[in-house]
Amino acid sequence: MRRVCACYFSPCGNVERTVRTIAEGAAQALGLPVEKFDFTLPAAREEELCFEAGDLVILGTPVYAGRVPNKLMPYVRDHIHGNGALCAAVVCFGNRAFDDALAELYLLAGGNGFAVIAAAAVATEHSFAPALGAGRPNEADLAELREFGVKIAEKAQKNGPVLPAVPGTMPPEKYYTPLRADGAPAKFLKAVPRTDGAKCTRCGTCGKVCPMGSVDPADPSVTTGVCIKCQACIRRCPAGARTFDDEDFLSHRAMLLENYVRPVESLYLL
Numbered sequence: 001m002r003r004v005c006a007c008y009f010s011p012c013g014n015v016e017r018t019v020r021t022i023a024e025g026a027a028q029a030l031g032l033p034v035e036k037f038d039f040t041l042p043a044a045r046e047e048e049l050c051f052e053a054g055d056l057v058i059l060g061t062p063v064y065a066g067r068v069p070n071k072l073m074p075y076v077r078d079h080i081h082g083n084g085a086l087c088a089a090v091v092c093f094g095n096r097a098f099d100d101a102l103a104e105l106y107l108l109a110g111g112n113g114f115a116v117i118a119a120a121a122v123a124t125e126h127s128f129a130p131a132l133g134a135g136r137p138n139e140a141d142l143a144e145l146r147e148f149g150v151k152i153a154e155k156a157q158k159n160g161p162v163l164p165a166v167p168g169t170m171p172p173e174k175y176y177t178p179l180r181a182d183g184a185p186a187k188f189l190k191a192v193p194r195t196d197g198a199k200c201t202r203c204g205t206c207g208k209v210c211p212m213g214s215v216d217p218a219d220p221s222v223t224t225g226v227c228i229k230c231q232a233c234i235r236r237c238p239a240g241a242r243t244f245d246d247e248d249f250l251s252h253r254a255m256l257l258e259n260y261v262r263p264v265e266s267l268y269l270l
């Protein structure tokens with residue numbers, strides 16, 4: 001192997017931590033450094049990501065509505081090129097379910113010229129409701145992720161076979177419909193975060209962390225483009241000035257808290 005690459009989209013940091021830990025395990029086993037390819041921010045997605053034979057790429061995205069985030073999928077499909085590199089496809093989900101996200105990422109990576117030799121669906125804290133998967137990946141998860149990285153490196157060195165399949169509908173057909181607490185569909189596609197003008201110090205953090213580049217740098221209370229509800233601006237605002245108060249969003253969060261705070265295992269495939 002020539003390089004170990006940690007390649008990810010990670011608005012709130014769980015995917016980054018997960019992918020980097022797997023990559024570090026693999027890199028240590030191979031005696032190589034980890035190279036980082038973070039395509040979370042719009043500027044990074046202006047570049048093509050081209051890998052090649054001899055690269056081991058740990059490729060990760062979060063699960064949004066049971067799939068690879070739909071606004072990101074075209075970048076993954078059209079601008080990340082495997083050219084014969086080995087790949088571990090990794091999705092992080094927030095303790096509800098990963099549905100068809102792993103199947104989608106597996107198919108995208110294979111279609112892009114990667115040889116997908118490993119895959120994982122990793123249970124992590126939910127960006128909407130941190131009580132789901134609270135604190136994950138925790139210390140035990142990180143040890144498991146690192147060990148998974150070591151096993152991927154061993155498989156890569158032995159020229160192990162590609163994975164024939166992963167769980168999920170292939171190709172995926174539907175997105176998960178978020179539900180309200182009363183069981184009706186929760187409609188919050190057009191919701192945007194609210195900024196509390198009394199708390200906001202106009203530090204610009206929300207604009208810098210928005211993966212869609214949708215916060216007006218002159219006035220953070222103005223959303224200039226699409227909001228994917230990733231929660232990065234809310235989690236990272238140092239003044240705690242941003243919130244989501246959309247009624248359907250809050251009802252969906254209540255439904256998640258009611259039904260999905262239970263222990264969930266991650267899935268590792270080699």
Ligand SMILES: Cc1cc2nc3c(=O)[nH]c(=O)nc-3n(C[C@H](O)[C@H](O)[C@H](O)COP(=O)(O)O)c2cc1C
Pocket residue numbers: 009010011012013014015016062063064065066067092093094095096097098124125126127128176228229230231
């Ligand atoms: C818009 C959105 C949709 C989500 N949909 C799901 C889902 O369908 N199933 C699930 O278990 N978690 C879901 N999550 C939780 C994320 O997959 C999880 O929190 C992930 O770790 C976030 O990655 P990040 O910290 O790198 O941003 C969703 C999160 C967001 C923001």
